[in-house]
Amino acid sequence: MALWGMVIDLDRCTGCQACVMACKAENNVPAVGSKEAHKGRVISWMQVLTETDEEHHAEKVRFIPRPCLQCDDPPCTKVCPVYATYRNPEGIVAQIYARCIGCRFCMAACPYNAKYFNWYTYQKEGQGQNPDVSLRGKGVVEKCTFCHHRLQKARARALAEKRELEPNEYVPACAEACPAQAIVFGDLSDPGSEVSRLARSPRAFKLQEELGTKPKVIYLTEGEGGG
Amino acid sequence: MADIRDAHEDILLAPIEKTGRGFYIGVAVLSVFILWGALAYAVQFFEGLGVTGLHQPVGWGFYVTNFVFFIGISHAGTLISAILRLSKAEWRRPITRMAEVITCMVLFIGAGQILVDLGRPDRMMNVLRYGRYQSPLLWDATSISAYLMASLTYLYLPMIPDIAILRDRLKKRKLFYSVLALGWKGTERQQRALNRAIAIMAVLVIPIAISVHSVVSFVFSMTLQPMWHSTIFGPYFVVGAIFSGIAALIVAMIVFRKIYGLHPYLKPIHFRYLGQLLLIMALLWFYFTFSEYLTGYYGAQPEEMKVFWAKFSGPFWPFFWAMVLCNFIIPLACLVRLGQRTVGKVLTASLAVIVGMWLERFIIIVPTLSYPRLPFPEGIYLPTWVEWGETAGSFGLFALFYLLFTKFFPIISIWEIREGREVGVKEVEERLMSYLPDEAEKRT
Numbered sequence: 141m142a143l144w145g146m147v148i149d150l151d152r153c154t155g156c157q158a159c160v161m162a163c164k165a166e167n168n169v170p171a172v173g174s175k176e177a178h179k180g181r182v183i184s185w186m187q188v189l190t191e192t193d194e195e196h197h198a199e200k201v202r203f204i205p206r207p208c209l210q211c212d213d214p215p216c217t218k219v220c221p222v223y224a225t226y227r228n229p230e231g232i233v234a235q236i237y238a239r240c241i242g243c244r245f246c247m248a249a250c251p252y253n254a255k256y257f258n259w260y261t262y263q264k265e266g267q268g269q270n271p272d273v274s275l276r277g278k279g280v281v282e283k284c285t286f287c288h289h290r291l292q293k294a295r296a297r298a299l300a301e302k303r304e305l306e307p308n309e310y311v312p313a314c315a316e317a318c319p320a321q322a323i324v325f326g327d328l329s330d331p332g333s334e335v336s337r338l339a340r341s342p343r344a345f346k347l348q349e350e351l352g353t354k355p356k357v358i359y360l361t362e363g364e365g366g367g
Numbered sequence: 368m369a370d371i372r373d374a375h376e377d378i379l380l381a382p383i384e385k386t387g388r389g390f391y392i393g394v395a396v397l398s399v400f401i402l403w404g405a406l407a408y409a410v411q412f413f414e415g416l417g418v419t420g421l422h423q424p425v426g427w428g429f430y431v432t433n434f435v436f437f438i439g440i441s442h443a444g445t446l447i448s449a450i451l452r453l454s455k456a457e458w459r460r461p462i463t464r465m466a467e468v469i470t471c472m473v474l475f476i477g478a479g480q481i482l483v484d485l486g487r488p489d490r491m492m493n494v495l496r497y498g499r500y501q502s503p504l505l506w507d508a509t510s511i512s513a514y515l516m517a518s519l520t521y522l523y524l525p526m527i528p529d530i531a532i533l534r535d536r537l538k539k540r541k542l543f544y545s546v547l548a549l550g551w552k553g554t555e556r557q558q559r560a561l562n563r564a565i566a567i568m569a570v571l572v573i574p575i576a577i578s579v580h581s582v583v584s585f586v587f588s589m590t591l592q593p594m595w596h597s598t599i600f601g602p603y604f605v606v607g608a609i610f611s612g613i614a615a616l617i618v619a620m621i622v623f624r625k626i627y628g629l630h631p632y633l634k635p636i637h638f639r640y641l642g643q644l645l646l647i648m649a650l651l652w653f654y655f656t657f658s659e660y661l662t663g664y665y666g667a668q669p670e671e672m673k674v675f676w677a678k679f680s681g682p683f684w685p686f687f688w689a690m691v692l693c694n695f696i697i698p699l700a701c702l703v704r705l706g707q708r709t710v711g712k713v714l715t716a717s718l719a720v721i722v723g724m725w726l727e728r729f730i731i732i733v734p735t736l737s738y739p740r741l742p743f744p745e746g747i748y749l750p751t752w753v754e755w756g757e758t759a760g761s762f763g764l765f766a767l768f769y770l771l772f773t774k775f776f777p778i779i780s781i782w783e784i785r786e787g788r789e790v791g792v793k794e795v796e797e798r799l800m801s802y803l804p805d806e807a808e809k810r811t
Binding site for chain 2: 180181182191215223242243247248251252253256259260280351
């Protein structure tokens with residue numbers, strides 16, 4: 141069984157936010173409006189965090205695109221009282237919107253703040269939405285799913301055509317949109333895949349690796365060993 | 368003898384027999400708070416949690432603070448009453464019921480906070496249908512419901528003889544009291560069974576009470592978040608709970624002493640003893656707080672230090688230092704010498720502790736969420752009128768429940784006071800004699 145993972149090369153990332161916009165369009169992530177944004181309620185499954193270098197104060201800024209890290213040992217799933225969030229067999233941390241009771245315990249437990257809450261009903265069904273992704277009503281938590289619907293679609297297509305799923309048939313929207321090709325997606329359980337190869341790079345690191353959450357989003361540091 | 372008995376019954380039954388204007392004014396005032404809370408919740412229910420000041424990353428605010436606070440207050444009652452009963456503290460007699468009522472009433476309010484906090488309260492039953500026992504929230508649900516059942520039983524059992532008095536003496540609500548009195552006649556066999564049942568419940572209730580606030584703390588300490596992930600949290604929360612519980616009990620005692628004229632029962636000595644207990648808890652609380660913060664500071668992990676400094680000198684300093692003032696400095700100043708003006712000093716300390724312990728819960732929950740590990744946009748949490756309303760409504764509802772209880776049942780146990788006079792005095796003397804060495808035979 142595949143183990144889906146992602147490598148993000150920080151050396152290539154320009155901080156252009158194309159991944160953020162592609163994700164929003166793909167996953168019907170609501171635009172909350174400026175008033176809500178000021179209150180700190182932006183929903184952005186993929187979010188570009190900026191980190192200033194502590195040693196060279198404010199001289200260097202680092203962009204860290206942060207989707208859900210799809211931890212193999214996720215702190216968020218353990219605390220959910222109703223199994224509304226869980227790690228599926230292919231390593232994707234899923235969220236069942238129809239079951240979530242909105243207690244926000246998973247948000248409090250996630251060390252990466254990768255989960256978002258619908259404080260209001262932010263959107264209704266309308267034009268321009270992706271029919272493959274369900275809308276989230278008020279009061280539930282949502283998160284990046286590695287564009288799981290794309291996997292389901294690709295798999296259905298392969299099944300209909302009576303063949304195996306090709307490795308590059310399933311790519312999340314953010315990886316597809318990145319103009320600098322900083323995001324590489326693939327099967328981490330296949331040692332020959334590009335994502336596995338990059339994950340073994342000496343430049344590879346994981347966010348807050350010491351917490352033992354085993355993220356499946358792996359970063360490559362900037363060239364000169366900074367960070 | 369008969370006269371004394373009747374005089375006591377008269378005083379203690381007076382609030383049930385007669386209802387004055389003060390009661391209606393009290394209910395009216397509390398109703399204003401409750402209505403404010405109800406309105407706030409209605410708006411939140413239809414609009415969404417967006418009407419609160421919560422946001423990302425501070426997803427928990429007043430409601431969770433209130434939850435921890437109210438569940439903490441619940442330790443006033445059953446736990447303290449059980450400990451006093453088991454340790455045969457004779458001065459407990461006029462206090463135990465007041466304490467137990469606090470527990471039962473406040474548990475409903477505390478558990479309700481979680482429902483208010485839910486984004487989808489309509490899916491509440493999912494917790495039973497799909498309950499995941501790995502989640503500390505399920506531990507809370509289990510522990511709190513067990514505590515509620517045990518506390519209700521523990522409140523009810525010692526009330527049976529008093530309900531029988533009400534049944535026999537009162538002219539109203541005959542059926543109600545007859546059913547609840549369970550045919551109590553006060554025979555020796557009944558009394559023995561009752562004493563045994565109370566003793567069993569007293570033992571049973573202590574571990575349950577301790578489990579309650581331990582698992583409440585586990586909601587925080589089981590996560591990996593800075594300054595939450597701490598092994599000390601279980602006992603720290605339990606100590607804080609008992610601390611705030613005693614303070615709430617003292618305030619309730621002073622209020623009802625005043626409005627129902629219970630001065631003959633609640634004497635300065637009771638307040639002195641409770642005040643001393645409060646002082647011990649203040650010292651214990653300080654010890655735990657000191658250990659907790661010193662450990663964090665000495666280890667000096669960057670993520671922990673961000674939260675640490677936010678509390679000490681950052682945006683949260685007013686709350687942090689107000690907490691230290693209310694929970695340690697004021698109680699210490701008030702309670703060390705209780706010789707004179709006991710009641711006033713104890714009341715001041717208790718009110719301070721109630722405020723301080725609420726702040727403590729707040730200062731544990733919000734700063735950690737405000738300073739996440741990753742360079743995430745930080746936000747300051749400012750509650751809106753909705754959270755204030757809900758909080759006011761919760762306090763109002765608690766006070767109303769308590770007030771209504773005193774209109775149906777005597778707030779001081781009539782039979783236990785009588786038992787103290789008739790049996791307790793002799794028992795204590797015998798017990799005291801049994802502690803002493805046997806009298807030496809006189810030398811001749």
